[in-house]
Amino acid sequence: MTESTPGTRRPWTVPDDLLARIAARAPGYDADNAFLAEDLDELRQAGYLRIGVPVRDGGSGLGLRATAAVQRTLATAAPATALGLGMHQVWVQAARSVAARGGTFLQTVTDAAAADRLLAFGVSEPGNDAVLFDSLTTAEPDGAGGYRFTGTKVSTSLAPAWDLLSVFGKDTSGPEPRLVHGFAVRADGGVRHLDDWDTLGMRASQSRTTILEGLHVPAERIVRVLPVGPVADPFVFGIFAAFELLVASVYVGIASRAVTLAVERVSGRVAMDGTPRSADPDVRRAVAAMRSATDAIALQVDALARDVDELVDHDRWFPLLVGTKTRAVDTAQHVVDEALRVVGGSAFRASDELARLARDVRAGQYHPSTRDSAMRTIAAAEFGPLPR
Template identity: 55%
Template structure:
């Protein structure tokens, strides 16, 4: 069972409590444990439509960006499972059931120096002796290093993937040859993994996105979600990951921009010019700067929400999908950076205080440049859509 698509559990009171803790988490480099408890108790971790999810993630991002970003990783997996189910693929229905039951899902996908992201992996996936059938199905042991594992202190289910060089038993289930990428989920009580206590970053500190070291951690057969060829792949699982991740990430950063603009407006209404004696809200240059920020920000809602509604509604954009999805994430994160910069400029020197909210938003918004797809990858995707692939 899933919650009604339009139901939100984010009350104003809950959001204000979450905002009140954000500065402390950031200052202490602490995990957002109290926020997580309250959000779980409120039912926020349960699966809903992608449109409802990104709307609420934008609201949460405006109140506590790091909390929203970390929770996003769980919501991406429930989004993937919903997207597949809506298209007749029930292979991840167990993710929806376990999320409803209170399990917390996280990502262990990113790897040091791996700019291919989902298209290849430096992590080894090796079949577990004695548990693999002649069809190539079975348990897999993962060995490698994953970075940016948000929710590190609390996840109970961890999505991982790695590269298998050869098919167990000689043949892959699809009849093809060559290496494959094995996707699956670890449970927290599985031996063979550990986190490093290495999360000390400029921003998004409450996510505690620590490095995960896999040392032969085994994913059992029933939790292997996909075995796919190396390289770009049109499999619905890949589409679902991109759609859920990129639109949810973009919405968190749009929320940061919402709050920054709000703080910028408050600042010029509060401050007075010694030169003119007028409120700075009457200064033509500052009015232009805030208007410019608002114009850019206004474009994000229809961009993100239209695409999310199209995913929910099974709209087929064909080869345009990846261009639109990567573009939406890119526009959201880059626009958010511009809006925060405008807000800092109109707020004056007080915005530069390390403990201030605008300064924290400036540090948090910078994380957007590190999430896939990066600007180079986005432009490659769009160019390929327009002009075809690069010639070998």
């Protein structure tokens, strides 16, 4: 029995009154292009940053499956809040995955989350489509086991508020290049965020460009050094599985909310002849198809997250993960577009919740793995790698 199963401790959920306040703030964050500061404060107080921390360390002991359910619920109220704070949960779940497979090198992550400290990702780089398997950032050894990082990171969610920022770069000082992963704290200095997050959607995440200017990370906060290129390592798997499935869960939440809004709006309308709009067979068919598609992606995300928790050994883990993430995003976008069509012109206002969902949902195509990258991964699993 895992920590998050019934019988050990009741799984953590977002309190209903807090969820309502988060939903009420979402339009303002979006309109003002403002960071989710109040959401973070209230969720921190409610124990959200610790939901994946083991019970023995003061957390709620949620695994990936239960955390994905929390993220899905949070996304129905405020997608940008769910996506941004989900980056913290990705790290916590990556640490759980590593620990479950016998590793201790991400204890720094668990300790930080247990202390309600906010974790963020400094991984994505402009022009780097290899993501975790190569880096354009330089990692220069300091001679004592630490490194100085210099480079540019993009899409750094939680930029205004993180306590620990993961960074990685490439050390070319030895005979073979190595990828170095570590954690910076704000007091380290050497980190500068640009105020450049003026996007179509997911605005409250404030995922700003980050400049690393010789950032020094001491040896005790260097957590992994790996070769360049794809590698079977629990660190890579932990990050990849948590990222793909927790991001996918946000888009499942968006799709679910779009269906709910479509049903609510349609149910309150009557045609000129007195027929309820909800009795229109075309509307009923459209809404049924939307709900069916949403159920399918919800079940797939849930099943794969359960398998991560239960240490299932899929021989096709990476194709399954990238396929699920891209399918969730594509399905959510289709469902939101169908909801806009069913509801009609009243949803075509910038202030309408469906219009905000239509903008937020389009961010999904930019998160790794992108559709093109995912299809390459799946094709390689079927045919083998392309000949050199």
